[in-house]
Amino acid sequence: MNIDPSRLLRAASEVLHTEARAIDALAERIDQTFVAACQLMLQCQGHLIVTGMGKSGHIGHKIAATLASTGTPAFFVHPAEASHGDLGMIRREDLLLALSNSGETEEVLRLLPVLKRLGIGLIAMTGNPDSTLARHADLHLDTSVDQEACPLGLAPTASTSAQLALGDALAVALLDARGFTAEDFARSHPGGKLGRRLLVTIADVMHGGDDLPRVRLEASLADAIVEMTRSRLGMCAVLDADQQIVGVVTDGDLRRHVDELGDIRSTPVERIMTPKPRTIGADELAAKAVEVMQHHRIQGLLVTDRNDRLIGALNFQDLLQAGVV
Numbered sequence: 001m002n003i004d005p006s007r008l009l010r011a012a013s014e015v016l017h018t019e020a021r022a023i024d025a026l027a028e029r030i031d032q033t034f035v036a037a038c039q040l041m042l043q044c045q046g047h048l049i050v051t052g053m054g055k056s057g058h059i060g061h062k063i064a065a066t067l068a069s070t071g072t073p074a075f076f077v078h079p080a081e082a083s084h085g086d087l088g089m090i091r092r093e094d095l096l097l098a099l100s101n102s103g104e105t106e107e108v109l110r111l112l113p114v115l116k117r118l119g120i121g122l123i124a125m126t127g128n129p130d131s132t133l134a135r136h137a138d139l140h141l142d143t144s145v146d147q148e149a150c151p152l153g154l155a156p157t158a159s160t161s162a163q164l165a166l167g168d169a170l171a172v173a174l175l176d177a178r179g180f181t182a183e184d185f186a187r188s189h190p191g192g193k194l195g196r197r198l199l200v201t202i203a204d205v206m207h208g209g210d211d212l213p214r215v216r217l218e219a220s221l222a223d224a225i226v227e228m229t230r231s232r233l234g235m236c237a238v239l240d241a242d243q244q245i246v247g248v249v250t251d252g253d254l255r256r257h258v259d260e261l262g263d264i265r266s267t268p269v270e271r272i273m274t275p276k277p278r279t280i281g282a283d284e285l286a287a288k289a290v291e292v293m294q295h296h297r298i299q300g301l302l303v304t305d306r307n308d309r310l311i312g313a314l315n316f317q318d319l320l321q322a323g324v325v
Contacts, residue, residue, distance in 0.1 A: 015157065018149040022158040023165045029142055030169070037123050037139050038173050041072060044121075045093040048074040051082065052099030053107045055156040056163060060099045063167030070171045071180040079107040087114060095121045101143070101159045103131020112136050125166060127159050141166060202289060203282040205322045206303045206312030207233060213313065214239055217246055221267040224249045233315050235300045238273050245302060245310050247273035252299075279304045282311060286324045289314065 041048055048067060052060035060076050067074035077086055079098075090096070096115060100108050103126035115122055116136075124137035127144040134140040143166055149157035174180075213231035215223050217240050227236045228249070238247040249269055257272045279302045280289055289301055293316055303312035319325045 011151075015149040018147065019158045019161040022145040022162050025146070026143065026162050026166060033139055033141065034169070034173075037141060038170065038177065040095060040121055040123065040139065041170070041174055042177055044095040046073075046091050047094050048072055048097060049090050049094050050074060050076045050097045050099070051079045051108060051111070053079050053105045055160050056099040056101060056105070059160050059163045059167065060097075062164060063097070063099075063171070066168060066171045067174070070175040071178045072171065072174050079105070079111060083107070083110055087111070090115075090118075090120060092118050092120060095123065097123045097125065098133060098137070099125045099163055100131070100133050101127040101156060101163070103128040103133040105133070108133060125163060127162075200286040200322055200324055201282065202280055202284050202286055202303055202312070202314065205286050205318045205324075206282065206314045207231065207318070208303075208312040212310070213237065214310065215269055216241075217270055219269050221249070221264040221269050221272065224269045224273075225254070225264065231313075233300060233313055235302075235313065235315070236269075237277075237302050237310050237313065238269055239310065243309060245277065245279065245304070245308070247275045248277035248300075248302060249273045250298075250300065277302055279308075281306070286319055286322060290316075290319055290325055293319075 048064075050060040050064040050067070051057070057076075057078065064074045064076040075089075077089055082090070096111075098108050098111075103124065109132055112122075112133075122137045123139045123141065124131075124133045125141045125143055126134050127142070128134060129140060129142055129144070143159065143162040145158040145162055147153065148155065148159060149161075211231060213227040213233055213236040215227055215236055215238055217238055219238075224236045224238070228234065228251070235248055235250040237245055238249060240246050247270070249272060253272045253274060278292060278296055278298060280292060282303050282305065292301060293299065300313060300315040302310060303314065305311050316325070
């Protein structure tokens, strides 16, 4: 096979430009019908059921997933399976969003009598406003395109891009209308890194109680090293007589002063400690600790309560293990 790189690049560029033009044209057609569709979805007391066959079905899966993760209860039902029992998943209080570029997909049209009988609302997303599906829908969203990106005009390409883009537009518009926040998004994504960054707090990952490395200001450097070794956090808090934080000793401090330490049993910890160390509140997000450590190029932080009392400590490894980094 003789492969022409320039021809491959030209074909790719034509596809991207064709699909971009289709989406630009779609943006120009957004009108009050889109608003009405959003209002129906916001008023829905049940689930938004998304359905579609073939490539439209694949797009429908993604639209349903995006809606569900941004505050609109939604799931996908395969139209062929619906006719063989899965219609039981659809209730009277639900709303159906049906995708079909032609608007004549047999498996989707077969659902119409049942939907009408149950009084379930129907929003159609098609490329043919005069199609059977469009005419029987309560609302029709026009995703028609001038041409497919496929040079044969056969494979759904620009049309599916238009469906996907309009689905995203619906999801984001509804997200905004519901006042959906980043924290809300995280709660539906607890297993992902974004969810952990928005949900995990310092209190969730810090070491406290007996695991907290600390010594009094009058302690020797040897005492601090024992505490650092026991805790394996690479640091030790230094407290005054009122249990207030006055400093911290870290592995880095030891390395920087190794040539001048002498007898560590008689060397006061105050000699090499870093005074007024960086601290963070237990209620802060763990992601904030990442920012502080990276900005100040440190490997650990002491954790304080609202009265600036020491209650914990954590290092960068704790954040890695928590999946925050």
